[in-house]
Amino acid sequence: MPLLDDEFNRAGERSSKEKLTSWETLRSVDREPGNPDRRAPGLSRPAPQRGSRGVFSGLVSTCSNPGCDSGWLQIWRSRSGPFFEGGWGCSARCIAANIEAAVRRETKAKRIDSTPHRHRLPLGLVMLEQGWITSEQLRKALDAQRAAGRGRLGNWLVHEQGISEPLVTRALGLQWSCPVLPLEHHDPATMASLLPRLFVEAFGALPLRVAAGQILYLGFEERPDPVVVLAAERMLGLRVEAGLVHGSQFRPAFERMMSASYPRTELVEAASESPLVRVLTKAVERFKPAESRLVRMHDCLWLRMWKNPRPAAAPNIADVEDVICSLAAN
Ligand SMILES: [Zn+2]
Known part of the structure; x- marks a missing residue:
């Protein structure tokens, strides 16, 4: 929204009266019909009441802090x-x-809970039940896995028993009730703006593509991670469809993804809540985002800041910044 950016940039140079007009523009843009709610889904705090202060009612946007004590002095702040x-x-x-x-x-x-559910049918039994392997093949693969003391059963079935990889991925999909996702047209450079590099690497979550600006397909090698899926949905405001990618396709795509350029990310360790809040506030005050959000991703808090108030599904990496804070010490 260049118009809105211009409004932002010029607002500081105007007289108070003009500023009111500028904020009114912001407010009406925010309420534009069809403008999707930019708040992250699942945020329980009610939307702040805007324009409800005395004579300026209906004219200005008010501070969103429910405990703000600046009264309507706030409207003269540049x-x-x-x-x-x-x-x-x-x-x-x-x-x-x-x-x-x-x-x-x-x-x-x-x-x-992102740990594997114990009641899920083991991969070998899923494949046996489907008639995709024989009990002899399963026994041999299990023996080889046990003797080596490493490796996933699927890999042993593929490499030792000659079972096709797509069949193993299909079985994993049945096991986790998720689809097998194609990797065609994967563009790491564009996808790198969706998740911080640290999360792609740590959680093996591969952003595959965004469909119709609304659905993000997120690929995993072995099983989808529901924590990553939910956090990405809340942060990005997109529906996230998680699925599996064949291992032989996943690994090279993952390597390409690792060498892409990502938005600037600040990594923070904070021993307690108040230094953490200070660091996050400092980042927001410095970047002056037109929108920012905070979500939890496993043991991290993830703050994302956008320059654009209504960012594209996969924004330019220069228009986004992330702050990731480890919660391990808290
Ligand atoms: Zn305030």
Whole structure:
């Protein structure tokens, strides 16, 4: 939205009266019919009430911090940003308050169990049941796996028993109730703007493509990670379809993905909540994002900041910055 960016840039140079007009523009853009809610799905804090302060009711956007005590003095502040989770912050203090609330929400949220469920049928039995292997092949593959003390059963079936790899991936798909995803037209350079490199590497999550600007296909080699799927959905505002990619296709694509250029990422270790909130606030105040969000991804908090208020599904990497904070010490 260049228009909105211009509004942002010019707002600081205008008189107070003109600023009101500028904020009114922002507000009406925000309410544009068909404009999808930019807040991350699952965020429970209600949307801040805008334009509800006295004589300026209906004219200005108000600070999104529910505890803001600047009254309507805030409208004279020369701040056109930053925005955090769809709300404008009139001061660094208010941004910090909103970030603190988000940090609490994310750290207290119940963890999703990403460990394999024990009741899932083992891969060998799935394949046996489908008639894709014989009990003799299964026994030999299990023996080889046990003797070597390493490797996945699927690999032993492929390499020792001559079972086709697509059949093994199909069986894994049955085991995890997810599709096998194709890798055609995979473009690592574009996909690198979707997830930080650290997450792609650590969780083996391969962004494959975005369909119709709405659905992100995320490929895994062995099994989908529901924590990564949910965090990506909440952060990106996209529906995420997770699936498996044949190992022989996954590995080279993963290598290509690792050598792509990613958005700038700051890695942070914070011993407790208040230094963490300070670091995140500093990042938001520095970058002045037109939108930013915070979600938890396993033992990390992930802050993403966008320059554009309504970012494309796969934005330019220069328009995005990430801050990843390890929660291990907390
Ligand atoms: Zn405020």
